[in-house]
Amino acid sequence: MNTPTEPRVNNHCSIFDFEQSWYDLLNDAEKKLIDEHSVSLTFKKGETVCKQGAFASHIYFLEEGLVKVYLEERNNSLILTLSTNHSLLGLPSIFEGNNKLPYSISTYTESKIRMIDIQIFKQLLKQNPEFSYRIISILNESTAQIYGRFFSLTQKQLHGRLADILLCMATRIFKNNTFELPLSRADLGDLTGMSTESVIRMMKEFKDDGLIDTQCKNIVLLDVDRLERISQFG
Amino acid sequence: MNTPTEPRVNNHCSIFDFEQSWYDLLNDAEKKLIDEHSVSLTFKKGETVCKQGAFASHIYFLEEGLVKVYLEERNNSLILTLSTNHSLLGLPSIFEGNNKLPYSISTYTESKIRMIDIQIFKQLLKQNPEFSYRIISILNESTAQIYGRFFSLTQKQLHGRLADILLCMATRIFKNNTFELPLSRADLGDLTGMSTESVIRMMKEFKDDGLIDTQCKNIVLLDVDRLERISQFG
DNA sequence: TAGAAAAACTGATGCGAATCAGTTAATTTT
DNA sequence: AAAATTAACTGATTCGCATCAGTTTTTCTA
Numbered sequence: 001m002n003t004p005t006e007p008r009v010n011n012h013c014s015i016f017d018f019e020q021s022w023y024d025l026l027n028d029a030e031k032k033l034i035d036e037h038s039v040s041l042t043f044k045k046g047e048t049v050c051k052q053g054a055f056a057s058h059i060y061f062l063e064e065g066l067v068k069v070y071l072e073e074r075n076n077s078l079i080l081t082l083s084t085n086h087s088l089l090g091l092p093s094i095f096e097g098n099n100k101l102p103y104s105i106s107t108y109t110e111s112k113i114r115m116i117d118i119q120i121f122k123q124l125l126k127q128n129p130e131f132s133y134r135i136i137s138i139l140n141e142s143t144a145q146i147y148g149r150f151f152s153l154t155q156k157q158l159h160g161r162l163a164d165i166l167l168c169m170a171t172r173i174f175k176n177n178t179f180e181l182p183l184s185r186a187d188l189g190d191l192t193g194m195s196t197e198s199v200i201r202m203m204k205e206f207k208d209d210g211l212i213d214t215q216c217k218n219i220v221l222l223d224v225d226r227l228e229r230i231s232q233f234g
Numbered sequence: 235m236n237t238p239t240e241p242r243v244n245n246h247c248s249i250f251d252f253e254q255s256w257y258d259l260l261n262d263a264e265k266k267l268i269d270e271h272s273v274s275l276t277f278k279k280g281e282t283v284c285k286q287g288a289f290a291s292h293i294y295f296l297e298e299g300l301v302k303v304y305l306e307e308r309n310n311s312l313i314l315t316l317s318t319n320h321s322l323l324g325l326p327s328i329f330e331g332n333n334k335l336p337y338s339i340s341t342y343t344e345s346k347i348r349m350i351d352i353q354i355f356k357q358l359l360k361q362n363p364e365f366s367y368r369i370i371s372i373l374n375e376s377t378a379q380i381y382g383r384f385f386s387l388t389q390k391q392l393h394g395r396l397a398d399i400l401l402c403m404a405t406r407i408f409k410n411n412t413f414e415l416p417l418s419r420a421d422l423g424d425l426t427g428m429s430t431e432s433v434i435r436m437m438k439e440f441k442d443d444g445l446i447d448t449q450c451k452n453i454v455l456l457d458v459d460r461l462e463r464i465s466q467f468g
Numbered sequence: 469t470a471g472a473a474a475a476a477c478t479g480a481t482g483c484g485a486a487t488c489a490g491t492t493a494a495t496t497t498t
Numbered sequence: 499a500a501a502a503t504t505a506a507c508t509g510a511t512t513c514g515c516a517t518c519a520g521t522t523t524t525t526c527t528a
Contacts, residue, residue: 071381076389080381092381095374102378125367132366133359139373140329144336146380147305147314147326154387154427155310157514185476193388195516200477216476216524392485419506429486434507450494450506469528476523486513493506498499 022088022138025131030124037117042110049105049113056093056101058115062086065111066173066182069103070190079191080146082108084173091139094122108182153193156231161192162202163231166212170221177221256322256372259365264358271351276344283339283347290327290335292349296320299345300407300416303337304424313425314380316342318407325373328356342416387427390465395426396436397465400446404455411455 026034040063043049049060052072062083069089070079080103083089092102125132152164165188170177181188185203186196194202206212211227213220221227260268274297277283283294286306296317303323304313314337317323326336359366386398399422404411417425422433440446445461447454455461 071385073385073389076385078385078388080384092374092377094370095378096368096371098375098378102381122367125370126363129360129363129366132363132370133356134330136328136359136366136370136373137330139370139377140326141332143326143373143377143380144329144332146377146384147336150314150380150384150387151305151307151310151312153384154312155307184474196475197477197517198515201515204477418504430505431487431507432485435485438507471526471528473524473526475525476521478521479519481516481518483516484514486511488511489509491506491508494503495505496501496503498501 022131022134025134026124026128030128030131033120033124034116037120038114040112040114042112043107045107045110047107049107049111050090050101052101052104054101056090056099056118058090058118059094059121060089060105061114061116062089063112063114065113066108067105067111067113068108068183068187068191069105071103077190078193079187080149081142082168082173082191088135088138090118091135091142093118094125108187158192158194158198158202159230160232161194162188162199162206163227165192166206166219166221167224167227167231169219170224177224179219181217181219256365256368259368260358260362264362264365267354267358268350271354272348274346274348276346277341279341279344281341283341283345284324284335286335286338288335290324290333290352292324292352293328293355294323294339295348295350296323297346297348299347300342301339301345301347302342302417302421302424303339305337311424312427313421314383315376316402316407316425322369322372324352325369325376327352328359342421392426392428392432392436393464394466395428396422396433396440397461399425400440400453400455401458401461401465403453404458411458413453415451415453 023031023034038061043065049067050058062085064085067083067087067089068079069081069083070077072078089105090101093099125135152161156164169179169181173179183191185199188199189196192199203212203214206227207214211221211223211230213222257265257268272295277299283301284292296319298319301317301323302313303315303317304311306312323339324335327333359369386395390398403413403415407413415422419433419437420430423430426433428436437446437448440461441448445455445457445464447456
């Protein structure tokens, strides 16, 4: 078969969910090094984990919780990704010649984050090629997702973008078509690159069309097939 | 000084210009391996180097020329980056679990591209940590650039986006405020996420305002300062 | 539990930018 | 060098979506 099947990669989705383990690729001494040079902190809902532009001092391993990774400049904010359990964040600051964080991170729910000393992390990358190969793989998965979002936000219109994000929530975060949204309508706006009012209007429209059901934060996806067609910009 | 100065990274710019060498980090045997498992091909202007969705078989090293790296879907096309001499392309397809190219590449000018067997490349990554560390660094530089473009295309309006791309051309590609544009107005549209007509209209507006001078493909930036202010969305 | 603050929602209005429908200029092609 | 094709340009029109200016509901706080 020559025609490639449509990739089942959720290219509109903005949520990482690596099952790719990196810790297991370290030997005992290396694991010890990580353990000794990292601390696990608990962040409350809404707290800022790190700020774009600050000097990068840590790699963040999200042990538990839900966070947003976003760009901010002036009054504008653009959410790059939502990340859940077992995500490794802050990797893009490993870049010779620049040691600033390229993005900010803040929490949506209470989150347990292990903060790993970036120098130690870099040292391990330089000494363990299996490990750094895995990190490359992780970086590339995240890049693929960003590309999908980039395409979605620049080429689709509101309907498609909102459908994208709703599907994403159900499939990747809650693994259920019924869920309680931990983000505000304004956050949904930042995620989809639309105004808060438009988010509300589109949600209402989806509700009127029987695609979803909403009661404030509680969302139910009623017609996933049609949402997927909308996402694909029909 | 606590207040971080505005990063001088050209965050709106879409052109890579790594001076980061990777080849030198290989030992003689490894260099030989690359040499034996790569060929250098010349692509004519406008030719397609690789297609998004195809199985990734090579890493591409752009020895000379100017290419676009872009996403395509349906009739839409989004240029991720322009790349010039010494860029390493195709790296994002190094990702366990997926071996498809995440983007297409085609040439704007005649280009000399060394095609390196991806299996060999992966093998070297797994055996030479200095090398893979450098690749991580290269990947992250490119990610930083994509973030900048992502922000530009989703948060700025036409004026800013066009200013971005013009400044980018002058600074990064031609290293001169006078240059002959190798891309069509439609390509500029794909780069800036705007319609061809809007590109033309904005160019005319910039010309009328004395910001630039144009004669079809020949462009002169007259007032870089003001262009930069426009880029910064004042 | 009342009061304050924030988030959710609604409708009217206006503008940025795409689309459409052309013309003119610049390249190719033969 | 003429014809054909492609790219550059122009103006009129349309519409998607942001913005503004509110009201209502929910959540936080005292």
